[in-house]
Amino acid sequence: MLGLGTLARKVFGTPNDRKVKSVRPIVARINALEPEFAALSDDGIKAKTAEFKARVEKGESLDDLLPEAFANCREAAKRALGLRAFDVQLKAGIFLHQGNIAEMKTGEGKTLMATFPVYLNALAGKGVHVVTVNDYLAKRDADWMGKVYAALGMTCGVVYPYQGEAEKRAAYRCDITYATNNELGFDYLRDNMKSTIEDMAQRGHYYAIVDEVDSILIDEARTPLIISGPSTDRSELYMKVDGLIPQLGPEHFSLDEKTRNVTYTEDGNELIEQILSASGLLPEGQSLYDPESTTLVHHMTQALKAHKLFHRDQHYIVRDGEVMLIDEFTGRMMKGRRLSDGLHQAIEAKEQVQIQPENVTLAQVTFQNYFRLYDKLAGMTGTAQTEAEEFAEIYKLGVVEVPTNRSVARVDEDDKVYRTAREKYEGVVASIKEAHAKGQPLLVGTTSIEKSEHLSKLLTDAGVPHNVLNARHHEQEAKIVSEAGKLGAVTIATNMAGRGTDIQLGGNVEMKVLEAIAADPHLHPDEVRAKIEAEHADEKAAVVAVGGLFVLATERHESRRIDNQLRGRSGRQGDPGRSSFFLSLEDDLMRIFGSERLDAVLSKLGMKEGEAIIHPWVNKSLERAQAKVEGRNFDIRKQLLKFDDVMNDQRKAIFAQRLDIMQAEDIGEIAADMRLQVIEDVVDFYMPPKTYSDQWDGPGLKKAVMEKLNLDLPITDWVAEEGVDQEAMRDRIVAQSDAMMAEKLAGFGPETMRNIEKQVLLQTIDGKWREHLLTLEHLRSVVGFRGYAQRDPLAEYKTEGFALFESMLNGLRQDVTQKLSQIRPMTQAEQDAMMAQIVAQQRAAAPAPVVVAAEAPAAADVAPAPAARLAGFDEADPATWGNPSRNDPCPCGSGERFKHCHGQTAV
The missing domain is CATH 3.40.50.300 (P-loop containing nucleotide triphosphate hydrolases)
Known part of the structure; x- marks a missing residue:
């Protein structure tokens, strides 16, 4: 019913x-x-x-x-x-x-x-x-x-x-x-x-x-996608730490394969404290739990991950002295992609290749956002x-x-489950030999490079000719896949390598036509195509006669979708085909998700060596395990996205502001608003609202105005005046600041001044955003511990992330105002001194001159005029030095700025 x-x-x-x-x-x-x-x-x-x-x-x-x-x-x-x-x-x-x-x-x-x-x-x-x-x-x-x-x-x-x-x-x-x-x-x-x-x-x-x-x-x-720049080189520390990991035994760390995480046990922490002290990396009297040891603990943790979680030829390969990551889903090399947080450097130390410097994040985004x-x-x-x-x-x-154009004629067989991996591979090789003997093309799916090469060796020993397609042979990927449907072809593919290239029975016509024309460009394309299509029709008929493409998978993946993708390579456009999965209780998915019970059941059934259990119930059970893993992975991605959404709102605000600045003809108003906000904040800090004048900090305000606005104002006198309040003080400082900026505008000219403002603003935004990204990374790495205090880590991250963003914007306003207040047009003496310095550098770098003909001396060969020395300047008496600002030329006539010359010793 x-x-x-x-x-x-x-x-x-x-x-x-x-x-x-x-x-x-x-x-x-x-x-x-x-x-x-x-x-x-x-x-x-x-x-x-x-x-x-x-x-x-x-x-x-x-x-x-x-x-x-x-x-x-x-x-x-x-x-x-x-x-x-x-x-x-x-x-x-x-x-x-x-x-x-x-x-x-x-x-x-x-x-x-x-x-x-x-x-x-x-x-x-x-x-x-x-x-x-x-x-x-x-x-x-x-x-x-x-x-x-x-x-x-x-x-x-x-x-x-x-x-x-x-x-x-x-x-x-x-x-x-x-x-x-x-x-x-x-x-x-x-x-x-x-x-x-x-x-x-x-x-x-x-x-x-x-x-x-x-x-x-x-x-x-x-x-996430991350653009980063190099930071300080710590290669030596990575190598030293890496040398300590082999001293650890299984009792010193805890490995969780389900969550792909590894941590030190209590015994492990004691041991690494001892070996770090013995090796001189941990200073005498300093504990592993001291704040000063944070970096060292981080390095030890990353080294442990590199050794226990990341395996060569599975998660990465070493090519030309470089550690290249492998995409776990496609088996492709991810050239240029590196693991963050020092983990890639830890793997490089483990593999004894050159360690590239760690990187600082300059910008990042997730694919979701x-x-x-x-x-x-x-x-x-x-x-x-x-x-x-x-x-x-x-x-x-x-x-x-979307329904298929023609009905699917592929036969999907029930999974074959063996006791051991050895028995499984024997069954795989026997099945491949049987199909190959009658000329049926095979696509054999594996989950790692290591396993594809192990199977390749078994097939070579069995005398079965085949192609291997994995990250090592990425370059020939399309060609190998296009020929996977030929009569008698055996192709071993890592996971979903070759996605996007059609496997046609009898071979790919388009690929054959392109190869024929590339070999002899004089051939007429239409004639070549007609000839190849006729040959292809015969070969396709032969492949159809032996049952079409046979997809044989040597393991189930964590995701049902990857298995379905592999299975779907056979049976295109109504073609016949066949798919079969060979599994063992030693496979990762079976081992991690409760094969002990199944092993006990199989033992009771008295299975013989080389026998496989085949039943629809086994398929259903495995699909349930895969659904659980998919659910867990979805939760991981969802959590990642929730955290990244906090940063994404801030990223969009910063990127939008950058775009507005670049599109604006004149950003003088933005810079002026920032300066006004800085003045208001400074006055409110040193002359808090609703306070009496004897509570105001005049000297502090004078110093802050000098630092942030480059203005030497008689603020202590103004504070002492009768009737001066915060608003009056603010108006006076604003008026002086506006006058100074108007003077700069006249000195530089409107166009130059606007370009300066734009570049200062953009460079400061970029610098502040980089610092902010690093701060958020650090916050995220520790916010998880708030869960122990019954506080939601995500809510804490949102609250503190917003506060950090506000702080960043405040710092941005101050830095932009400070930089714009300190720039000024160069005096003639400074320009002359700079030209002299350039000429001197050019002369030092240039080869000895070769005289070709007598000509008038070039401008660069004329000796520069010396910088002017202030009349009455006395080296020992600062009172004779005048009152130069920090960026003025030094009165001694050296051509250096005052702050880099006599200003260093001035009190």
């Missing part, structure tokens, strides 16, 4: 079915327009784009334009690529335009499908970003789909690492820009460190489509349904499962 829920779904359909059904009328309208657009000339298609842009400018909505725009784009793609989009691709394109994630199976044509919503939204003229998982795919897709955009009369650019600034700015100014998530995030941070609008690359965040959206917005979202900047966001992937809750809660994105 059917349950009520099942019955309702059968009658009314699932919510997903209803969404898919709702767009059918729109697809019918697009199809009805096909003859009209097919009749257009190539120029007519481009003219339609110009017409659509004009209609958008007049106020017509993109929703109203959608059927015509999609019909125009389909016709352009048909002519440019020879591909006509299926109805399911149009449906998915509509969902992307509406700001959803379209879940489409592998091989359903996501790359082409994205051109429809991209084209429609690019008509608004604000720029559309298409986000890919790696640079190869960004360049490939921009080049491939760029033909469609060119046929539509639109520009397409690509952004990649180490690109020239001018080229990068041009790419962002195109109608459509392809880029990786990392490059987009870093460019956003770099833009907010620039000093002029013209230098900024990005022009806003209007609409983005994220390819492999689960990988980018979920898997990579735990690590970067992608939430966009007015509209959309995504596409083969697997998103398992994370639908997170997409909805964090990004306000719905997930729509």
